[in-house]
Amino acid sequence: MNFELDEEHKMLQAAVREFAEKEIMPYGKEYDEKREYPMEIYRKAAKLGYIGASIPEEYNGAGMDVLAEAIISIEFARADSGIGSAIDLAVLGVPMIMRFGSEEQRENFMARVLKGEGPxxxxxxxxxxxxxxxxxxxxxxxxxxxxxxxxxxxxxxxxxxxxxxxxxxxxxxxxxxxxxxxxxxxxxxxxxxxxxxxxxxxxxxxxxxxxxxxxxxxxxxxxxxxxxxGFYQLMAFFNESRIKIGAIHLGIALGAYERALSYAKERKSFGKPLIEHQAIAFKLAEMYTAIEASRLLVLKAAWLVDKGKADPALSSAAKLYASETAVKVTYEAVQIFGGYGYSKEYDVERFYRDARVGTIYEGTSEAQKIVISRKLAGKIRV
Ligand SMILES: Cc1cc2nc3c(=O)[nH]c(=O)nc-3n(C[C@H](O)[C@H](O)[C@H](O)COP(=O)(O)OP(=O)(O)OC[C@H]3O[C@@H](n4cnc5c(N)ncnc54)[C@H](O)[C@@H]3O)c2cc1C
Structure with missing residues (x-):
């Protein structure tokens, strides 16, 4: 058992973080306010191979794996919950064609998304x-x-x-x-x-x-x-897409947690930093724990797909836990920021609003529990 990323994935993570902090992070508030799809940022990411990284290079992908895609999703959403997820979800129509489509469909439609022509x-x-x-x-x-x-x-x-x-x-x-x-x-x-x-x-x-x-x-x-x-193709699609949604919401939780942690170290009340108050320190400890648990679920679910052992229940568990975690962590991040958390001056109010959809789209939390419990009852064979 090895919990460390290999060199290739570590390098990818560092490169994507650098890109996301420069090209995504500064623009979150602006795009949220103008309610506009960040097309140019998606195009820049596509040029670097960060859109659909698990797709083979012959179709303009990066020829990596689902684990690599999860790493990218986490880093994008950590930088900004809205833009990060928007550009990452450019590939929503891709997996169905990659897995079930014809060669012409892969070339004429799928490959164009990865090239940056449009989501x-x-x-x-x-x-x-x-x-x-x-x-x-x-x-x-x-x-x-x-x-x-x-x-x-x-x-x-x-x-x-x-x-x-x-x-x-x-x-x-x-x-x-x-x-x-x-x-x-x-x-x-x-x-x-x-x-x-x-x-x-x-x-x-x-x-x-x-x-x-x-x-x-x-x-x-x-x-x-x-x-x-189509229904069966859709179920196969969900095995991977739910990992992506889990990874995005893990990234949102991580971004909100990191912002709250630095704020808790800087902001003082009653003569000491917020983090010195146990009520705040315990919130951060719980946020950290839930994020680490989400990370294990998301990365294991991705790793299983790469090993050819996709597990619908684990993909659902990853999506369920990471998205519920994002809702709780962003809620607490706003709390730690106090009044500033509720203002538009800081990112956490946007992360809080953006996190909420995670327990709804790509199947609600209840729908994930249906999938997991069907597997437990022996009604889904993996
Ligand atoms: C921002 C956003 C983006 C989206 N993007 C897409 C997209 O790209 N493509 C797409 O097709 N859809 C998309 N959706 C739709 C999303 O997937 C659905 O909203 C979601 O699957 C729930 O369906 P519904 O809204 O019809 O709720 P309903 O199915 O009506 O469910 C309402 C409530 O009842 C619960 N419920 C329903 N059935 C059961 C049951 N059997 N047991 C227990 N509880 C149950 C649900 O969990 C939920 O809490 C998006 C939604 C949002 C908000």
Whole structure:
């Protein structure tokens, strides 16, 4: 057993930290206020191979592994919760194509995201269903050599700034319903694709949209993987994407903790630094412990994927624990800063707002517990 990163991963971590502190950290407040997707910062990161680092070099990836991606996610979000996660989630549409797509789809769509042409999206959630994925109503009907899509998707990250969206749609009436779902590549410029921004509590520089699909026609080669296999492809996608969300929220927790720790060493009350008061010191001790536990879960889940032993329950546990930790740690960081924590002068109020979505998107905390408990009951075989 070895808990140390190898030389290659250590070097990556140091390089990404340097990049993130220079190119991300100073701009968090600005992008949060102007509510704009940080396209130029995403492009700079892509040029350095930090977007989709686990994808082979022939598709513009860095040819590294899922552990490397987790390290990058942590460093980006540590620098800034909003920008860091926004540019990291540029790859949302990538894993489905990498794993199940055709060679043409990898070259014509996936590789462009890693090159810096624009982010990608995955549209699962609908106004009437999120957790219950099998209940989606968006339909795709075959018409000659085209598919026609109709439906509404909501809360779609990168739904308007992306170069493509992977859309999950019903392609057959089946019992059980999850067997009749397929995945499609849809470009936002297609006729009938419209996107509306959703105003939200945090992650304000993220592009989060409601998407209307009104008779959108796409060529038949835009089907990703096999027809009616979309639900299973999605479950494979979640094994990795939940590790990424866990890593992002671990980074958010780390960023808030570090800021609170330095503040507690500088700020004085009753003649001594805050950290000399046990109530504050114990908060920091608990924050530190939860962050270290999250780190072990996230990095182990990533390591298992790299070993070809992806474990859905551990990916869910990593996402569950790290995102709940981020909510608690950012809450305490605001508390340690006192009134300044509530003001826009310091980063922690933004980290606090941005952390909150972690227990909701990519499956709620309750949904993660469903996955974990199904594995414990022997209903998921790994
Ligand atoms: C900022 C943001 C970005 C997002 N990005 C994307 C994206 O890119 N693509 C995408 O497809 N979606 C995205 N989502 C949507 C997100 O994944 C869903 O909001 C989430 O899966 C929950 O679905 P819902 O909102 O419909 O809640 P519901 O499914 O209606 O659930 C409501 C509540 O009930 C609980 N619940 C539901 N069913 C059960 C059950 N069986 N047992 C116990 N509790 C249950 C849930 O945990 C939750 O607390 C995003 C959401 C946000 C806020």
């Amino acid at each position: 990608s999206a995955i549209a699962i959630t609908e106004p009437d269903c999120g957790t219950d994925v099998a209940a989606i109503k968006t339909r795709a009907i075959k018409d000659g050599d085209e598919w026609i899509l109709n439906g509404t998707k909501t809360f779609i990250t990168n739904g308007s700034v992306g170069i493509f969206t992977i859309v999950l749609a019903k392609t057959a009436k089946t019992n059980p319903p999850h067997r009749g779902i397929s995945a499609f590549i849809v470009e936002p410029e297609r006729e009938g694709y419209t996107a509306r921004q959703i105003d939200k509590m945090g992650m304000r520089c993220h592009d989060t949209c409601e998407i209307m699909l009104n008779g959108v026609r796409i060529p038949e080669d835009h089907l990703v993987g096999r027809e009616n296999n």
